[in-house]
Amino acid sequence: MSRAPSRRRGPAVVAAAVLAVAAVPPPALADHTAPPARVTLMGSLQSELGCATDWDEACTATDLAPVAGSSTAFEGVFEVPAGSYAHKVRLDGSWEQAYGLGDDDAPLVLEAPAALRVRYDHATHAVTVAPAQAQPGLVRADRDLARSSLREDLTRERFYFVMADRFENGSPANDDGGYGGDRLVSGLDPTAKGFYHGGDLKGIIDRLDYIEGLGTTAIWLTPSFKNRPVQGAGENTSAGYHGYWITDFTQIDPHLGTNAELEQLVDQAHARGMKVFFDIITNHTADVIQYAEGTQAYVPKGTEPYRDAAGNPFDDREVAGSADFPALDAATSFPYTPVFAQPGDATVKVPAWLNDPALYHNRGNAAFDGGESDLYGDFSGLDDLFTERPEVVAGMKDVYRTWVDFGIDGFRIDTVKHVGTEFWQDFAPAIEEHAAAGGNDDFFSFGEVYDADPAKLSRYTTEAGLQATLDFGFQARAQAFGTGRSATGLRDLFAQDDLYTDADSNAYSLPTFLGNHDMGRIGRFLAEGGAGGEELLARDRMVHALMYLTRGQPVVYYGDEQGFTGDGGDQDARQDMFGSRVASYNDDDLIGTDATTEASNFDDQHPMYRWIAELSALRERHPALADGAQVHRYASDGPGVYAFSRIDDRDDVEHLVAVNNAEQAQEVTLDTASDRAKFKGLWPAGTADVRATASGEVTVTVPPLSAVVWRAGSPIKRSTAAPVPTFTTGATVGGRAEVGVDVPGDGLNQVTVAARPVGTTAWTVLGTDDNAPYRVFHDVSGLPQGSLLEYRAVVKDHSGNLAAAGTSATVGPAPAVVAPPTDGGGPVVQPGAVSVPGSLNSEIGCPGDWQPDCEQAQMALDPETQRWSLTVDLPAGTYEFKVAVARSWAENYGAGGVRDGANIALVAPGGPVTFTYDHATHRVEAATG
Structure with missing residues (x-):
């Protein structure tokens, strides 16, 4: 049962906070009332907490108590059974002042029973739900969670990508593949760029x-x-020299040689x-199947669904790869009827199962537009396999x-x-x-x-x-x-x-x-x-x-x-x-x-x-340059230097690399992890040595259009304790959620992040990051909204010391903007003005929408963080916005920080919204709550 929604809109921090920490915290609401005398947790969980019924208006068992030392905070601790619930916080027994997910009830999903702390802050009307007991610092079990950044798959290969037909002709005897001299039969024509030329496996061996x-x-x-x-007609005729028109998956193309020659090459x-x-x-396979209808335009599933052999429509995604996939009839199950132009085409493919036309999508050509046809359409006419079929x-x-x-x-x-x-x-x-x-x-x-x-x-x-x-x-x-x-x-x-x-x-x-x-x-x-x-x-x-x-x-x-x-x-x-x-x-x-x-x-x-x-x-002599941790050091805001360190955790010796794409030499000062170390000029020959200062800085000159490598003469100094991490993740995670961890200092650390549903005991490792910003991305899109999760971060520093921290978050809507944070760079010249034009402008006092020169849309620069921010109060609704520089559209940034990019969508629950912009990265964020 859900009670009447509140007419007063408050920021639902528990369900709408964006993961990144806003540069300036949102202020208290301007219209907040005097502190309430009574704050009650209402919802479908009340009967589990000692009340006679759910949504029990008379029950006092779920009242929140004032927090000592605060004039605005109230909280209560409750033992909540596993289950799915809806809840709000109600003030002074009135539904006129009730707060949940905006005007709606807030969901809560527990996989296991748990003691929860419910907190209400009257200054912001924020309701938060978290485990009653905060996670401890480092414990013995954290040693099992602490990992090293993965190098289990191949990381040190140096590939040479070769097209066999164009590399070397080791055996002219196989040039025509045994098909004879007609170029339209054999595909051989060394004078035409779209035909076979004679290269083969023997040539690679040689x-x-x-x-x-x-x-x-x-x-x-x-x-x-x-x-x-050969495929195609007229001027579109060409040969399969490239290898992407396969008819036989069991043998080497006779133009290139034999299976025995492949074995010899290997x-x-x-x-x-x-x-x-x-x-x-x-x-896909080669283009063998034709359509009886004589056309190849893509037919969407919404227009004509697949039908089983009995004629019943079905959604292949629901049974993809499973034994429940129904039998199909090539004559009736598809939007197009697959046929063979020549009798021999019906048996040309190997293995033989590939000759069944019902094992292909048969929907027409792909449009390559990012839509459905990219999965189901024929790739330029090539027979698109029904890869959903088991x-x-x-x-x-x-x-x-x-x-x-x-x-x-x-x-x-x-x-x-x-x-x-x-x-x-x-x-x-x-x-x-x-x-x-x-x-x-x-x-x-x-x-x-x-x-x-x-x-x-x-x-x-x-x-x-x-x-x-x-x-x-x-x-x-x-x-x-x-x-x-x-x-x-x-x-x-x-x-x-x-x-x-x-x-x-x-x-x-x-x-x-x-x-x-x-x-x-x-x-x-x-x-x-x-x-x-x-x-x-x-x-x-x-x-x-x-x-x-x-x-x-x-x-x-x-x-x-x-x-x-x-x-x-x-x-x-x-x-x-x-x-x-x-x-x-x-x-x-x-x-x-x-x-x-x-x-x-x-x-x-x-x-x-x-x-x-x-x-x-x-790279072979110095494996750190192949798969050592890569740590960002410097990036010029324009042509110039990109610099980074490569550090192998097996010896902790830092390699410093600087690449200059400018046509003039560049002098730059770089941070390192190797205080007072001497960096030997490693490559190219003749590179001068440099020494780091007590704070680890080195000043280097990088020649134009070149790369330089230095190697520290000693390992990074050993530490006595790992830095203690803190989570930067907000109260809500949504979609493919960024789970960020801040680690003090500039040392070499490996940070493992794990997650578990609140109330359970087993941690699931999400990944290990070995350079700042430390974070993983947790896909929670498959979890019900309101699911309560705990996160654990374990830091292993370069000396093997450990430190740990924990936090919790509720699964909610995905953030309005997903943009990667960056870790500084070269000099950034801040503009004179930055604004937030969008469909929200008229809601904040501008004469109209999409006005980059509107005074109310102008952001303020924080001199310490060098980030621009603007906090406004928005009614609940869906908006679009961008960031504009210098009060005009001449320079603007949209989704993903792309200049002249797409509008950024924002779903506001009602209440304060803080916009932030970093001119160094053009990163744009909108945080509600």
């Missing part, structure tokens, strides 16, 4: 010395299975200490278990975001477990999720269960940095690494790259930024240094070590390493050489080849 000499530890092959040789690579990775596909899941696991048994060391998985999460949650661990059962505990899979947003990429390593994803976020920021953009882009990227942190993975495993066979080459991107000649070579070297010295596992796209550039992406970025006959390749202006692709390009004296080999050797 060039293993070259690949190894680059410092490669893992060779990643484009898909190598048997493909449909054996010889392993003998040299190099791994071999396969590029695999589970989303037969497809089982079949794909069987296919790829076979290749694991072949000795392959890992998979790069294509088109991951076009397959549902449920598939990956089954497929990924099954493959990993099969490899481990066969003796390969290091088997490693990483997915291609073509998106530069870490919030989206990380979903596939946390929720979907993949070990890693290709780091498209790094590629975007590294490209921008390489062309002279602000160093803060890199700072902001790495600050979001915590999104990847969970109990079994983190960002240190992410393969990083600068360009690829789809988007194009880094050389072209840098040239399009305006660089040429020696400057282009310098920038190419600089971004490769950045990739090799930052966290993650660097991937070199074949040919980049020879200065390849290209005219664009896709076919224009797939040049031949052996002598090419493609005119549009041969007119490319290569970086660092006068050579062209018309001649063979395996020059181990090319400046980029030598540079990458040197970086590989540096």
Whole structure:
């Protein structure tokens, strides 16, 4: 039973507080009344607390008592059984003054019985519910929770990504794949960039010395299975040289060689200490199925649902991967009727189960717009597998278990975001477990999720269960940095690494790259930024240094070590390493050489080849540069220096790295964790030594378009006690909730965060973070609102000392804005004015909405925090807003801190809202309560 809502609106802190701490706390409400004589906890839990009934207006057993020393606070402690409840706090027996979730009842969900402290503050009308007993400081059980940041998956590989058809022709006998001389049958035409050129596995075997000499530890092959040789019509005709049009998942494409030659390649690579990775596909096969209706426009499920064999509509998401998935009829279950253009097409796929047209989505082409069709639509006409069907899941696991048994060391998985999460949650661990059962505990899979947003990429390593994803976020920021953009882009990227942190993975495993066979080459991107000649070579070297010295596992796209550039992406970025006959390749202006692709390009004296080999050797000699903790130190607000430390917790020796993308030398002062230590100039040769001050600062000069590495001459000084952490998490967690922990000082710490439902005893580790800001992201979207949780943080410092802290929070709405905090940077010039224009302006006294020059919308700068803030009282409702600089729209920031970005949504429960803005990061927040 729910009583009448209050007509007075108060801030429901328990349900609407944003996780980040507001720069300025909200003031007391201007309209608050005198302190009440009686405060009563009302709700559906009263009968459990000694009252005759629920919502019992006469019961005094749930009255809250005044808190000693406070004129506004009231609280009570209650033993509450497990269950789901609704509650409010009522003042002086009047429903005119009752506070819950805004005007509504506040939910409370307990998984187990618990003693709870209910507190009401009349100054803010905030109601909070928390465990009656605060968590203690460090206890013996915390030693079991204290973890080290994960390095269990591969973190030290150096990949060479090679397209076999374009690398080296080791056997001309297989050039036409045994299909004969007709280019439209065999797909062979070395003069056409969209056809087979003759490269093969034998060619890779013949060039293993070259690949190894680059410092490669893992060779990643484009898909190598048997493909449909030619697809398309007219000017859209092209060949399957790239490997993404598979018809037979059990044998190597005859254009590339044989299964025996693959075995030879794997054996010889392993003998040299190099791994071999396969590029695999589970989303689609070759384009074999046609639609009888003669059209390919996507048909949404809302327009035409799937139907079982009996004609009943059903939602495949509800039965995805389960034995409850119904039988289907290819003739009646789909919006399109699948047919075969040629009789032979009906049996062309291997294994044979792939020939069943009911195992495909049959909905038309994907729109690539982020909607439903991206999961269910055909990828440019390719047959899209019904990966929700358990037969497809089982079949794909069987296919790829076979290749694991072949000795392959890992998979790069294509088109991951076009397959549902449920598939990956089954497929990924099954493959990993099969490899481990066969003796390969290091088997490693990483997915291609073509998106530069870490919030989206990380979903596939946390929720979907993949070990890693290709780091498209790094590629975007590294490209921008390489062309002279602000160093803060890199700072902001790495600050979001915590999104990847969970109990079994983190960002240190992410393969990083600068360009690829789809988007194009880094050389072209840098040239399009305006660089040429020696400057282009310098920038190419600089971004490769950045990739090799930052966290993650660097991937070199074949040919980049020879200065390849290209005219664009896709076919224009797939040049031949052996002598090419493609005119549009041969007119490319290569970086660092006068050579062209018309001649063979395996020059181990090319400046980029030598540079990458040197970086590989540096990374090999100093493992901290591969997977040591990466700690942010400095980022110029514009072209200039990005600096960071790399520290291996096995020896606690700090490596300091600074990369300068400006065309002038830069002098910067950097913090370190190594007080008074001498930092030896480690790389490149001739780098001067520097010494840290008593406070750990060093002043260094970084040459233009270059990278420099220093190494401390001694480990970080041992500590006698770990710093005591405090939680920065607010009273409410929602959605993919940021659980933040503040750790005093600048030391090297590893912070493990765990969670449990209030009333239970077993902690679940959420993850371990090894650099500030310390935090994990806890996905509570599947928990009922009102669920009460406890969090525990255990700090392990570099000397092994421990400290701990705890807090609690209630599951509520997701925060209005999810934006990663960053940890300072270079000099920031604050603007003269910052405002909050939006649909809320008329509610705060402006003449109209969306007015950046309105006086009431102007923020104030806190001189200590250097953050802007504005607190206003808003009626309950849904609003949109942005932040504008200098009272105009010329410079404005929206969702995600993006300039000219999307409007930011805000759901206000009624009461004070505090807006904050950090001009260093363009981070925007709105905290209610």
